[in-house]
Amino acid sequence: MSEDIETTAIHPVRKKGHGPMVEPIFMSSTWRLKDAKQGADFALSTAPPEFYTRWGNPTTRDLELVLAKIEGGSNAIATGSGMGAVSSTVFTFVRPGKNVVAGKSLYSATTEMFARYLPQFKVNTKFLDTTIEGTFTKAVNRDTCMVYVESPANPTMELTDLREAAEAAEKVGAPLVVDNTFATPVNQRPLDLGAEVVVHSATKYLGGHTDVIAGAVITKDEETFKRIWKVYKMLGPSIGPFEAFLVRRGIKTLPLRVKRQNETAMALAEFLEGHKAVSRVHYPGLRSFPQHRLARRQMKGFGGMLAFEVKGGYKPAVRFAEGVRLASLAVSLGGVETLVEHAASMTHGTLTPQERKLAGIDEGLIRVSVGLEASADLIEDFRAALK
């Protein structure tokens, strides 16, 4: 029987005997070697934890163990940022002359990588409307080197049918990579649904306390882990041992935090749906959400992220974002504090208006990351700011 994530997040393995309860922070960039042969062996091995900290580190290894376990993977790489995880993974799989198939709604730097950077290396991306059934089956072909999605996607909350995307990818031998930052493994485990790789911005829910920039790659099998690790080690987006310690500590309370955030987000989404200044609420838990049935099928909880459109567009949305008092106007997400941001001018402001339109981002869209405050207090804050 598989263990509940509440248990695994604390005890990924059972340690016995005398020792510290918490893995110490190994602030050492390198390890003294017994002899030259030992150094030569480490140099050729994958992820040795006591050689050189870009290769590996005991504190980081401790984090990687729990990351692999909670996502149901075989192994994991902790990175210095979410984009370090995304780029190490993407650069492992792309090939000149081949195509990437991706969801159209993605974190802005990921969109930039696919739309502006990869074409320089003759890799073109087909951006799909993931809300259309059968879209992956149609778009993926023998020249597809990777399928890449966020589900729910940032910031529109659009979902991808992960089983359909995985089946389409598998047919042509391409990996499905899922950015699981929004859902977290508490609400959704893409590897169980057929994905090869999961990536995270661990800056968000995994860290959970708005005090660290970090990322994670989790792979279904060891072979894929080795391939991505080689690229990661060459690109060098390594995490510091102190940051690894903070993320490891955050994960211990991840299941409790996310379950509470699921509940508060639902209450806030229902309140917003009934408000006359709001034209649309994007939250997978609402019956009115176009992919609600898919959400019920592939997610255990609907998450702490939601988005809504303020009537009147850009200006009223900015006024709302500046008007909240308990929530804060800030980018990022997944922490204990509720944050709001205006997507068109902030997180997705680097995109052109056409790119935003393609990604389905309305000029009045407000993205909310629900924290751990009492839901009644949050609803009052939103009611006052919407006035």
Ligand SMILES: Cc1ncc(COP(=O)(O)O)c(C=O)c1O
């Ligand atoms: C879904 C998603 N993926 C990746 C990233 C990039 O993460 P980081 O800022 O840790 O590099 C973000 C950042 O907001 C994100 O929201």
